[in-house]
Amino acid sequence: MEVMLTVDGLEKSFKDKQALKGISFEVRKGEIMAILGPNGAGKSTTIRNIMGIMYPDKGSITFHNHQGKEIPRHKIGYLPEERGLYKNVKVMDILLYLADLKDYPLDKAKERILTYLKKFDLEGKEKVSMDELSKGMGQKVQFIGSILHEPELLILDEPFSGLDPVSQELFKDEIRNLANNGTAILLSSHQMNLVEEMCDRLFMIQNGQKVIYGTLDEVKTKYANFKCTIRGKNNVRDLEKISHVQRVEVKEESAVLYLDQDVHPTNWLQNLPDYLNVSELKMNRISLHEIFIDIATNKNLIQEAGDINA
Numbered sequence: 264m265e266v267m268l269t270v271d272g273l274e275k276s277f278k279d280k281q282a283l284k285g286i287s288f289e290v291r292k293g294e295i296m297a298i299l300g301p302n303g304a305g306k307s308t309t310i311r312n313i314m315g316i317m318y319p320d321k322g323s324i325t326f327h328n329h330q331g332k333e334i335p336r337h338k339i340g341y342l343p344e345e346r347g348l349y350k351n352v353k354v355m356d357i358l359l360y361l362a363d364l365k366d367y368p369l370d371k372a373k374e375r376i377l378t379y380l381k382k383f384d385l386e387g388k389e390k391v392s393m394d395e396l397s398k399g400m401g402q403k404v405q406f407i408g409s410i411l412h413e414p415e416l417l418i419l420d421e422p423f424s425g426l427d428p429v430s431q432e433l434f435k436d437e438i439r440n441l442a443n444n445g446t447a448i449l450l451s452s453h454q455m456n457l458v459e460e461m462c463d464r465l466f467m468i469q470n471g472q473k474v475i476y477g478t479l480d481e482v483k484t485k486y487a488n489f490k491c492t493i494r495g496k497n498n499v500r501d502l503e504k505i506s507h508v509q510r511v512e513v514k515e516e517s518a519v520l521y522l523d524q525d526v527h528p529t530n531w532l533q534n535l536p537d538y539l540n541v542s543e544l545k546m547n548r549i550s551l552h553e554i555f556i557d558i559a560t561n562k563n564l565i566q567e568a569g570d571i572n573a
């Protein structure tokens with residue numbers, strides 16, 4: 264897949280705080296790439312550097328063979344983390360203004376605005392002032408503003424925060440549509456279930472450094488071992504004795520058995536000892552949410568499962 268954006272060795276400091284310590288990744292045409300990390304990890308700083316809101320101390324950002332101030336930013340769409348930027352202005356006017364900033368033809372923009380307002384349940388709101396909209400409605404308008412000019416690269420900083428489930432679905436569908444039509448998408452989110460559902464690749468950052476970079480499949484197969492949840496009264500020591508069990512976590516009547524990386528789930532299940540008390544049993548992979556918490560809290564409980572940090 265064609266590479267759209269290359270971030271290479273990005274470093275950025277604020278006074279004595281080094282926020283980015285050599286960040287490198289790519290975003291390709293037609294993919295949804297997630298940038299993840301705990302609060303303060305450096306995601307927004309990375310995004311702000313890509314957007315030219317600030318410039319890195321070291322490293323480069325390449326888009327369309329251009330770097331720094333030469334980057335054609337009208338080909339990029341951006342939904343910033345900050346919401347409610349536009350207040351005393353009508354929905355249609357602010358969207359046309361944003362389209363104009365990107366040199367997008369205004370007649371075409373107007374048509375697209377009306378189509379998108381309808382799509383996002385905002386039909387008839389074009390003459391309403393931004394400050395009369397609810398937070399979620401305002402977010403929809405801001406999202407429309409970021410995609411109106413048909414950007415080749417779309418950067419979404421926490422697009423789902425504050426959205427109700429129906430609006431979340433609308434955003435998800437549209438983001439997927441855009442990727443299917445070739446837009447390269449860089450998405451920052453704390454909602455791991457959505458990332459797991461939507462993203463092709465992910466880049467996880469902690470303390471300004473890369474901790475995971477790969478396709479969701481790679482992360483899942485190389486990092487997320489299987490875990491088996493058994494409901495029933497069992498002695499923890501008996502559970503720990505079962506082969507290929509790395510550790511056991513007991514939660515009320517259930518025990519979660521974290522398995523070694525190479526375990527074949529069917530074989531492992533066939534060899535479970537007879538003495539186990541099982542009223543329910545569930546086998547699944549460790550979720551991205553658990554991987555995130557393990558890394559962000561420096562627990563390193565699942566580190567041995569495999570390492571794709573290289």
Ligand SMILES: Nc1ncnc2c1ncn2[C@@H]1O[C@H](COP(=O)(O)OP(=O)(O)OP(=O)(O)O)[C@@H](O)[C@H]1O
Pocket residue numbers: 277280282300301302303304305306307308309
């Ligand atoms: N303008 C600034 N001046 C000083 N420090 C800053 C500035 N912007 C960011 N930082 C610091 O840089 C680090 C990274 O911040 P950043 O906003 O990039 O994190 P983030 O991963 O986006 O976090 P969050 O998930 O909370 O939005 C933090 O320690 C933050 O305090």
